[in-house]
Amino acid sequence: MRLEIGNFYVKDIIFGDRLSLNDGILTINKEEALAYIREDDRITEADLYIAKPGDKIRMCPVKEAIEPRVRLDGRGLFPGYTSELAPAGDGVLHALKNCSVLVVGRHWGGFQDGIIDMSGEGQKLTYFGQLNNIVLVADTNEEFERHEQQKKNDALRRAGHKLAEFIGACVKDLTPEDKDVYETTPMIRRDAGIEKLPSVVYVMQPQSQMEAMGYNDLVYGWDTNHMLPTVMSPTEILDGAIVSGSFMPVSSKWSTYDMQNTPNLRVLMDAHGKTINFLGVIMSNLNVALEQKERAAQFVAQIAKSLGADGAVVAEEGYGNPDADFVGCLVALEDAGVKTVGITNESTGRDGHGQPLVTLDEKCDAIVSCGNVGELISLPPMETVLGELQALARDGNSGGWDYDEVLGPSVREDGSIILENNGMFCGDQVVGWSPKQMMEF
Amino acid sequence: MVKEIEKAGFPIVQMCNLVPVAKTVGSNRIVPTISIPYPLGDPDTSKEDQWKLRCHRTKVALEALATDITEQTVFRV
């Protein structure tokens, strides 16, 4: 399979007459874009903003991030979700780089939503603090979940994906500044030179733990709760086969933007033929019952063994009980003779004394660790808030609280906030961005 | 929590689905349950079945408290 990504680097974003990209300046016709968003009659209120690195902007509650792109063959960006089911992973797409579409609730947040700051100490706590962002701030008529702590955020998230397609379309006929080409060959038909290198699989454990539908990550529009581990091509992941969900404290989550760009996959593909023979992806899952966790680990180990993998990398989208899926999978792979590296975050608590993962096993001897969900973070007020800051305290955000005897509420009258890292939007970046590391003190 | 209570001298049985978690934490008496969201009654089964399962596993837990053990033990259900 051959996926070609033509890159267009966005240096600035402005509102203007015509949706276009000129010399790195992305112009968006705001009214036209909003009219497109409002075609979904669940959207009751919508506005667009621009948030760039250095801006004194805080966003809350952030629900999703998507890289604007266009497929040159006219296929939707997310087959099975924003468009008809079709294969992904092959073909040419154009992408607006250094740029993302963010979706922010106008009022209501929930357990799974997050914070992004564009400047100050908070800027480096998410990947999106360094991007040029088109920010959709909207509300919906989804009354059934208005006051629910767990929200599907379906209308808002879909609006974000559609908006990313809408904006990405402006570079369809332009020539990209440069290209990334990701090419895979059948696993069993590779050059002798490559065959000599140790072979590696990448095991993804996307968030799939809600038994109710509408919350989990999707694979080609299919709820990952309904799947068992299977083999996928890395180019499928980079080409929109996976859409992020709406469950799990947000610092542990992988946004759709993260899936589209998964740095772990990119480094493995770059290393292919040099230091490793990268076989491909085993798409696994996360579960709620021990037997399900064990079954998935068993499948992953069997697939890795059947493919002849010498090594594996396992990444989990979550913490807490998903650690049991993660550790279980690492142990199953090691037991099958596959040398495995894990990537995760930890929950050592505010004081850093806690047990890092809920299950531990001495076989997990190679782990990359990207953050502490319980790290306490204080951030000063920001001039501009997009959304509604109270959502952090009021709506059961996993990193916030409305009341604490010692710390007071998460959102203070002057607009300063105190929260756990849990609430930073996709902050732990287990997909591979994370410059943070867990360290001993 | 379990360890602190046991340290105070109370025998304590942990009923949980994720047995590896309880083992890692260092619980000494463990009785497995059927899932995380509904440890003691699968809503997809009849009320009668849920009740039977709940009574059975709770009884196993009570008996575990009255069972002498010498090492970390997962009781059969």
Added chain:
Amino acid sequence: MKKVILYVNQFFGQIGGEEKAGVEPEIHEGQIGPAVQFAKELDGIAEVTHTIICGDNYMGSNTDAAVAAILDMLADKEMDLFLAGPAFQAGRYTVACGTICKAVKERYGVPVVTSMNEETPGVDMFKKDMYILKGGNIASKMRKDVKAMANVAKKLLAGEPVGSASEEGYFARGIRHQAWRKDMKPASERMLDMLVRKLNGEPFVSELPIPKIDRVPIAPAIVNLGEARIALLNTGGIVPVDNPDRIQSASATRWGRYDISGDKELRGGEYKTIHAGFDPAAADADPNVITPVDALKELQKEGVFGSLHQYFYTTVGTGTTESEAARMAREIIPHLEEDHVNGCILVST
């Protein structure tokens, strides 16, 4: 100017060698032995006002008396930080440094810093309690070890954050926090490096060393279950629908207890789960699937056990740290003791 006091043994206090190891603690104004170099290193930031000297054997054999005497000597001194050593590879001296640092920190609440070689007993005994710099094995490393201690001391005196154990060169204290790498090397590249090394059989360093499991002694079994009083606890967040104790949905610091005496039942609509780590539908519909109050009452009626403690106890397990969980347990225990509970069932989700 901040004030610092240093503890050294009889040898570095220039009293004498092994034959003087029995000397009782004494305090001197000004700087003796390593204190001189500490004073230079801390110049402009703090002065080393006093040097305390104690024989290693006296500290080892008369620990309580030695510690009490030194704490008394410090009672009327101004002090912003306490130093001990460096102790190198001298076993008794490392234990002495750890012992006195711990006592001073507990009594006077000032930061303490010491230094030991990794081969000594003091490291494992005290590394969780204080900054112990990784010291040399012989006294010729004095300059280097004093400098390393002073670097950490300076940060503590200035109220600046102390870097990670590997950056600063101290023994990890069992505390793990997120921090930014100086090279900002992303996780993906760290992963690839580690992977290739592991595949090639080369050494690599995991970012999460697996800690040893801490165990507690097994509490003796209940002798007569038929007469035993049982208490029910859960970390699945079952609370009355208005969550009167405002228990958090994750990273809980609060707990509650709710009356289940007499013929009280747990009904959906009256009780619910506020645990945010799983789909709440089943437990909201029937809280007994987490807190089996109905089953317990039936089993009590059947005579399987004697009586049910009149409250069940609730907190939320997800993201809750061990130290918070332990504190909540310690708050709950007196209620169990008061009611002569014989055993506990804890349901976790």
